[in-house]
Amino acid sequence: EMLFYGIEEALQKGERVCIATPRTDVVLELAPRLKEGFPSITVAALYGGSVDHKKDAALVVATTHQLLRYYRAFHVMIVDEIDAFPYHADQMLQYAVQQAMKEKAARIYLTATPDEKWKRNFRKGKQKGVIVSGRYHRHPLPVPLFSWCGNWKKSLHHKKIPRVLLQWLKMNLNHE
Incomplete structure (x- = not known):
């Protein structure tokens, strides 16, 4: 839901948006919320074994493996859980993300647990980013x-x- 405003803006410009994640369960969780949030837009949910074949949908939520099906297709690429297995350790999946984006695409990486190198580069101004101190529903993270x-x-x-x-x-x- 935190991303909806930006997604809506891109869709209104006629741009294609992809939310990619390494995990099928995240695709299955996000797809209904995206369909509810964008009822007039075709939303495709793609993962291994999915019956959804709307490859040309304006809004795609997919596992990173499914991005191997695309070439220069998305104006906006949002990759969730960039620190999660298998994406973090698999160069092929990182390549798939790069190839699925248009040459001049907006790229947004999401993680709840950035590694030390990322945090250090962010503090030094070498890494662009935004730190969100709370979740979209404003409930604190459980400790x-x-x-x-x-x-x-x-x-x-x-x-x-x-x-x-x-x-x-x-x-x-x-x-x-």
Whole structure:
């Protein structure tokens, strides 16, 4: 949803937009939201085994592998989870992204976990970027907390739930 304004602007100019991600589950999550957000636009969801074959759609959400089907097709290329496997470690997928973009395309890379090299280059002004400190729905990112449960294996062996875990479950299940 954070990207919708920019996507809408590109589509109104008649430009083709691709959101690429290494993971099929992300394609399956994004496709319905994009179809709802852009009801008058043809949206294609492409991944291995997909039945969607609208290759020429104005808005494409696809796994990075599917970009091998395209050559100089997109004015706007948004690559989500650039740090995720297999994209991060696969030169062929990075090549597929480059080949799928028009020569003068807007390129946007997204990651929730930029590596140290990227952060260092960003701080030095060698890397362009924007840091978004919150998610689109304004709920903070969950921060895991560690709670000692004692000898949890022994408790489970005696068919008991550790007290700390039981308290946490009661507190969190009552809030929903």
